[in-house]
Amino acid sequence: MTTKSACGTLDLMPAELPSTMRTPLNTALPKPGSQSALREQNQRRVIAALMSGGPQTQAELSRQTGLSTATISNIVKVMATSGIVSTTPTTSSGRRALSVILNDKGQVAAGIDIGRRHLRVVLASPNYRILQEASVSLRPGHSAVEGLRAASDLLDALLANGGIDRRALLGAGIGIPGPIDRRTGTVVQGAILPEWVGINIRETFGERLQVPVFIDNDANLGALAQVTWGPHSAVENLLFIKVGSGIGSGLVLNGSLYYGNVGVTGELGHTTINEQGVICRCGNRGCLETVASTSTMIELLGRGSAETVDTQRIIEWALAGDTAALRVIDDAGAAIGRALAHVANLINPETIVIGGPLTSLGDILLEPVRRGLARHAVPLIGETTSVCMSSLGDRAEALGGAAVVLAHPGLTPALASSA
Amino acid sequence: MTTKSACGTLDLMPAELPSTMRTPLNTALPKPGSQSALREQNQRRVIAALMSGGPQTQAELSRQTGLSTATISNIVKVMATSGIVSTTPTTSSGRRALSVILNDKGQVAAGIDIGRRHLRVVLASPNYRILQEASVSLRPGHSAVEGLRAASDLLDALLANGGIDRRALLGAGIGIPGPIDRRTGTVVQGAILPEWVGINIRETFGERLQVPVFIDNDANLGALAQVTWGPHSAVENLLFIKVGSGIGSGLVLNGSLYYGNVGVTGELGHTTINEQGVICRCGNRGCLETVASTSTMIELLGRGSAETVDTQRIIEWALAGDTAALRVIDDAGAAIGRALAHVANLINPETIVIGGPLTSLGDILLEPVRRGLARHAVPLIGETTSVCMSSLGDRAEALGGAAVVLAHPGLTPALASSA
Numbered sequence: 001m002t003t004k005s006a007c008g009t010l011d012l013m014p015a016e017l018p019s020t021m022r023t024p025l026n027t028a029l030p031k032p033g034s035q036s037a038l039r040e041q042n043q044r045r046v047i048a049a050l051m052s053g054g055p056q057t058q059a060e061l062s063r064q065t066g067l068s069t070a071t072i073s074n075i076v077k078v079m080a081t082s083g084i085v086s087t088t089p090t091t092s093s094g095r096r097a098l099s100v101i102l103n104d105k106g107q108v109a110a111g112i113d114i115g116r117r118h119l120r121v122v123l124a125s126p127n128y129r130i131l132q133e134a135s136v137s138l139r140p141g142h143s144a145v146e147g148l149r150a151a152s153d154l155l156d157a158l159l160a161n162g163g164i165d166r167r168a169l170l171g172a173g174i175g176i177p178g179p180i181d182r183r184t185g186t187v188v189q190g191a192i193l194p195e196w197v198g199i200n201i202r203e204t205f206g207e208r209l210q211v212p213v214f215i216d217n218d219a220n221l222g223a224l225a226q227v228t229w230g231p232h233s234a235v236e237n238l239l240f241i242k243v244g245s246g247i248g249s250g251l252v253l254n255g256s257l258y259y260g261n262v263g264v265t266g267e268l269g270h271t272t273i274n275e276q277g278v279i280c281r282c283g284n285r286g287c288l289e290t291v292a293s294t295s296t297m298i299e300l301l302g303r304g305s306a307e308t309v310d311t312q313r314i315i316e317w318a319l320a321g322d323t324a325a326l327r328v329i330d331d332a333g334a335a336i337g338r339a340l341a342h343v344a345n346l347i348n349p350e351t352i353v354i355g356g357p358l359t360s361l362g363d364i365l366l367e368p369v370r371r372g373l374a375r376h377a378v379p380l381i382g383e384t385t386s387v388c389m390s391s392l393g394d395r396a397e398a399l400g401g402a403a404v405v406l407a408h409p410g411l412t413p414a415l416a417s418s419a
Numbered sequence: 420m421t422t423k424s425a426c427g428t429l430d431l432m433p434a435e436l437p438s439t440m441r442t443p444l445n446t447a448l449p450k451p452g453s454q455s456a457l458r459e460q461n462q463r464r465v466i467a468a469l470m471s472g473g474p475q476t477q478a479e480l481s482r483q484t485g486l487s488t489a490t491i492s493n494i495v496k497v498m499a500t501s502g503i504v505s506t507t508p509t510t511s512s513g514r515r516a517l518s519v520i521l522n523d524k525g526q527v528a529a530g531i532d533i534g535r536r537h538l539r540v541v542l543a544s545p546n547y548r549i550l551q552e553a554s555v556s557l558r559p560g561h562s563a564v565e566g567l568r569a570a571s572d573l574l575d576a577l578l579a580n581g582g583i584d585r586r587a588l589l590g591a592g593i594g595i596p597g598p599i600d601r602r603t604g605t606v607v608q609g610a611i612l613p614e615w616v617g618i619n620i621r622e623t624f625g626e627r628l629q630v631p632v633f634i635d636n637d638a639n640l641g642a643l644a645q646v647t648w649g650p651h652s653a654v655e656n657l658l659f660i661k662v663g664s665g666i667g668s669g670l671v672l673n674g675s676l677y678y679g680n681v682g683v684t685g686e687l688g689h690t691t692i693n694e695q696g697v698i699c700r701c702g703n704r705g706c707l708e709t710v711a712s713t714s715t716m717i718e719l720l721g722r723g724s725a726e727t728v729d730t731q732r733i734i735e736w737a738l739a740g741d742t743a744a745l746r747v748i749d750d751a752g753a754a755i756g757r758a759l760a761h762v763a764n765l766i767n768p769e770t771i772v773i774g775g776p777l778t779s780l781g782d783i784l785l786e787p788v789r790r791g792l793a794r795h796a797v798p799l800i801g802e803t804t805s806v807c808m809s810s811l812g813d814r815a816e817a818l819g820g821a822a823v824v825l826a827h828p829g830l831t832p833a834l835a836s837s838a
Contacts, residue, residue, distance in 0.1 A: 038457070181799065188799050237679050251766070253672055260656050260767025261804070267764035267797045272757065282797060338691065342761055345686035347670070348679025378686045378701060380600065380607050385680070 039075070040407050041255040042067055043084075046075050047102065048233035050085070051128050055101040057092045066234065076100055084126055102127035108164055110172040111401030112151045113218060116140055116245055119147065120395065121154045123162060124402040126170075128229065132158040133395070144199040152208050171211045171408065173401030174201060175218035177246055182263030185215060214404045218242065219266055221400025222355045222390070223250030224257055228403040230353070230392055237349040240390070241268060242397075243336065243365075244311075244356040245295045247288055253347065269293070271339040288339045292332035294357060300328050311357045318364050329361065330368045337372020344377050344385045355390035355397075362389060458494070459826050460674040461486055462503075465494050466521065467652035469504070470547050474520040476511045485653065495519055503545055521546035527583055529591040530820030531570050532637060535559055535664055538566065539814065540573045542581060543821040545589075547648065551577040552814070563618040571627050590630045590827065592820030593620060594637035596665055601682030604634060633823045637661065638685055640819025641774045641809070642669030643676050647822040649772070649811055656768040659809070660687060661816075662755065662784075663730075663775040664714045666707055672766065688712070690758040707758045711751035713776060719747050730776045737783050748780065749787045756791020763796050763804045774809035774816075781808060 042065075049064040050056070058076060062069045076098070079085045083103055090099040108131060113120040120135035134154060138147060151174070159166055176196060181188045185203070187196045206213040223240035226232045241249040247269030251258040258265060269289040270282050277286020290296060294311045301317075301324060302309040317325035340352055352373075358365055366387060374382040390396050461484075468483040469475070477495060481488045495517070498504045502522055509518040527550060532539040539554035553573060557566060570593070578585055595615060600607045604622070606615040625632040642659035645651045660668040666688030670677040677684060688708040689701050696705020709715060713730045720736075720743060721728040736744035759771055771792075777784055785806060793801040809815050 179797065179799065249765075253677065254675075256673075258672065258766070261769045262767060262799065264797060264799055265765060265767045267800070270764055270795075270797055271761050272795055284795060342690050343765055345689055346668075346684060346762055346765065347677070348681060348684045350680045376689075376691055376703060378598065378683060378689055380598065380681065380683055381686065 038255075039078075042071060042075050043079060044228055044407065045233055046072065046079070046100075047084070047128055048228070050100065050102045055099050057090065057097040057099055059092060059097065061100060106165075106168055107170050108159075108168050109170045109402045109405035110155055110158075111221075111398040111403070111405070112155070112172055112174045113221070113397035113401060114138070114147050114151060114174065115177055115218070118394075119150050119154060120398040121151060121158055122395065122398045122402050123155075123158050123164065124399070124406065126406055128403075128406065130399075131164070132162045133398075134158055135394075141195065144196045144201070144204070147196070148201070148205050148208065151205070155209075169209070169211050171213065171405040172205065172209060173214040173216065173221065173404035174205065175216055175221040175397040175401050176201065177218045177242075177244070177248065179248075179264040179267065180215060180217050182259060188264065212405075212408070214401070214408070216401075216404060217248060217250065217266070218397040218400075219248040219355075220250035220257055220259075221398075221404065222392075222396040223252050223353075223400070224403050224407075225392055225396040225400035226353050226390065227252050227255075228407075229399045230390065230396075232351055232353070235350050237347065237351075239266070239340075239343060239347070239349050239352045240396070241266075241336070241340065241352065241354055242356040243292065243294070243332075243354060243358055245293055247293055247336075249343075251347070268339050268343065271342065273335050273338065288335055292335045297328050297332060301325060315358065315360055318361060326364065329358075329365055333365050333368025334372040334375075337369040337374075338376045340369065340387070341373045341376030341382070344373065344381045348381055349385060352385060352387045353390050354387070355392070355394075357394060359389045359393055365389075457674075458497075461490060461494050462498060463647055463826065464652055465491065465498070465519075466503070466547055467647070469519065469521045474518050476509065476516040476518055478511060478516065480519060525587055526589050527578075527587050528589045528821045528824035529574055530640075530817040530822070530824070531574070531591055531593045532640070532816035532820060533557070533566050533570060533593065534596055534637070537813075538569050538573060539817040540570060540577055541814065541817045541821050542574075542577050542583065543818070543825065545825055547822075547825065549818075550583070551581045552817075553577055554813075560614065563615045563620070563623070566615070567620070567624050567627065570624070574628070588628070588630050590632065590824040591624065591628060592633040592635065592640065592823035593624065594635055594640040594816040594820050595620065596637045596661075596663070596667065598667075598683040598686065599634060599636050601678060607683065631824075631827070633820070633827070635820075635823060636667060636669065636685070637816040637819075638667040638774075639669035639676055639678075640817075640823065641811075641815040642671050642772075642819070643822050643826075644811055644815040644819035645772050645809065646671050646674075647826075648818045649809065649815075651770055651772070654769050656766065656770075658685070658759075658762060658766070658768050658771045659815070660685075660755070660759065660771065660773055661775040662711065662713070662751075662773060662777055664712055666712055666755075668762075670766070670768075687758050687762065690761065692754050692757065707754055711754045716747050716751060720744060734777065734779055737780060745783065748777075748784055752784050752787025753791040753794075756788040756793075757795045759788065759806070760792045760795030760801070763792065763800045767800055768804060771804060771806045772809050773806070774811070774813075776813060778808045778812055784808075 045065040049061055058072045062072045080087055085100050086103055087098040087100055090097050107126050108123045111122045117138055117140050119138050122130055123132040124130055176187055178187045186198050186200050189197055201215045202213045219242045222242055226240050232238055236255050238252040239249055249266035249268045251266055270287045272286055273288050273291050274286030278290045279285055280287035280290045297314055298309050314325050318329055370387050464484040468480055477491045481491045499506055504519050505522055506517040506519055509516050526545050527542045530541045536557055536559050538557050542551040543549050595606055597606045605617050605619050608616055620634045621632045638661045641661055645659055651657055655674050657671040658668055668685035668687045670685055689706045691705055692707050692710050693705030697709045698704055699706035699709045716733055717728050733744050737748055789806050
C-alpha cells in the first residue's frame, strides 16, 4: 500500500525575529466576494508564490500565480507600501526588472486551536513564517475560562521563548470545534464543546490580550490554512473536512472562505447516514458523526478490549494490520465518502482535503473515502474531484488562525485605506 | 390551509418595442468572484431597484440597494455611458440630485427553456421588461436538432409577432435540464435529455442564430431568475430547486451564480435517500429523484388508475383532497426536505426557492419540505432558512436565460472596456 496520500507537502521552519510594535486599524473582515476579498485573495497567492519560490520578478510572479502583470504590479505596489514586501532593481533576460522579496518587520500573528482535549498555539510573521509553535493537553470538559486562560498562558510562553515583544502581536485567530453564529460571535448549540455555548470568545479573549481577536470554526480555519500554507493556493473551490471526535468542514468557494447566511456552514457531521441509526448529540438519528467520528471508533473498538482505547491506539492497530480496526476505519471512510459525494454533487470542488487526528492513516482511510465518493457522486464529479490528506497534519487549524490575522486589512493599512 | 406560499410576487408585463440594431463585443462571462462579477451583481441590484421602484435619485437607490452612494454613483455613470439608464437633474429634499431612469433602446435578449416535453421562449429588453413570451409542447424523446429547430422557429415567431428587427437580438440564453460541462460546453451524461448528451449547443445554435449563445443548466437559470426578476434581488445566498421529471438545483452564493470546478453543481436529485432503494437513471440506488420526482409520482399513482395520470392531474387530485395523491406528495416533500437539510447544513443559504411544475401545490408541498428540513438540519440552520415557492412559476428558467444575456458584459461595452 502506498502512503503517497497527501496532495503535496510544505516545510515550515521557525526563525529568528526582531521586535517592533504595531496595532491593526479595525477588526472587520472583508465581505466575501467584495473587491477587498478579491485583493486579499490575490495578495495571498503572491505571498504563497514568494514563500515557495523565494524572491522573484513581477513577470515570474505573474507566471507562477496566473494573475496578469498589471494585477501583480498593483498588488506589489500596495504590499510594498504596507511593508509586506520590498522591491530591488534587477535584470531579467537582459531587461530591467524589479525583484520582489518578502519583508519581516518583526510583527507577529497568533493562531490558536482549542479542541476538546488539546490546545495549540502558533506564532507567525507577516511573511508567513512560523516562528514559534507548541501544543498542550486540556482537561476534557474544561470550561471556556479555563481554555482561554491556558491559551493566553501558552501564548505568553511562546512570546517569551522567542524573545518577542508583546507589542509586536497583531492579533489572534482562534479556532473552536463548533458552529459560530457570526451575528453574535458566540458558539452555538451543537458544538463539541458544550461548555463554550453562548460565550463571546472574541470579547472575553480580546480583553485579556488587548489585541483584535478573530474567532472561527476550526474547520473553516483548516480550509483557510490549505489555501494559505498548504499546497492548494491556486485552488478556487476546496472543502476541508476535519474528522475527529466530531466531524465538521470548512469551504473555500471562488477563492474565499464561505460563511453563508449566519456563519454556520459545513456541518457535514450531521448528514443523515442511517435514518434509524443511533441518536446523535444534535438530537437527530444516524448522523455521520455517529458512524465515522473517532469517538465512535473508540466506542466500537473499546468493547471487549482490555486496553484503554484512544485514537492513537486505533491508528497503531490499523497500521499494524489489525482486522477489527481496519474494518471500523473502512466503514467510517465509506460513510464519509458518501457524505462527501453529496457535497461534491452540490458544489463541485476541485479538491477535498481530510484533516484531523487520522491523517497519518493515509490510504487506509483515503481508499474507502474515495470508494464512497465514487459510488455516490454523479460520475463526472466523482472523476474530477481529488481527495487527499492534509499535509499540515494537526497544525492546520492553528495555522489558519494565524492566516486569518494576517489576511486582516488592519494589518496592511495601505490596503485598507485604498479600499 | 393558507396558500401564501410564495416569498413575494412580481408582475411582468409585455410592452411595445422600437427596433434598432446592436452586436455584443465578446462572449466570455465574468469569472465568479472577480471584480467584473461584483460590478455585474451591483448593477443587477440597481436595475432591480429601478424596475420595482421606477425612476429615483442616487440617494434613494443607495437606500434601496444597501450599496454606498459612491458605489451607486460609479454604477450609474457606467450604466449611463453604456445606455442602460439616463439621468436627469431633479431636486430631493430641496437639494439638487440626479433622477435615474431605465432606458429602452430597442435591443432584445432571448431566454429559451428546453425541457423533456416543453419549450418556452421569452424576449426581454435590456431594462428587464418582458416583451414577448410563448411556450409549446415538444415530442418526448425529441432529438437535439429537433429541439433547437423548434426553439429557433418559436423565437422567429415571437420576433415577428412583436415587430422586432432580428438585428436587435443581443443573444440567447438556453436552459437545458441536465448538467453542462463548462470546459466543453456540452451536455454530460446524467442529463434528463439523453438525446442531447455530447451536443455542443452553443455552437450548433449560435450558427443558426448568428448571435452569441449561452448555455446553462435550467436550474442555474432558475436561480439567476430569482435574484434578477424575482423578489430575492437582495439575497446573497440562494438555492433554487426544480422539482419535475428530474430534480436539479442552482446556487447563488455570495451574490453570483456558482459553478464550481467543471460547472456541474446542484445535483441534488442524486442525493441517496434509500441506500437499498430502486435503481436511478444515474446508475445509483435510492436517489432523491427515485422518490420525489414527478415521474415517480406518476408511476405510483398510475398503478391501478383507469385514467391517464400526468403532473397536472396529480395537482388537481391533491388540490381536491385525494388521499393517495396527498400521501405521495407528502412523502416526496419530506424526502426533498431531508436533502435540502444537508444542503442547508453545508452552505447555510438565506432562502430556498422551489420551482418546476408543482409550484401551484403551495403549502401541500411546502409543508412536508419544511418539516423534512427542520427534522434533518442543525437547529439554528433549520430556524434561519426560509423555504418558499417560486413566484415566477414555470417561467423562471426562460427568464433566467434572458437574464444571462442581459448580464453579459458585451451588452455594456463601457463596462467591459473599463474592466
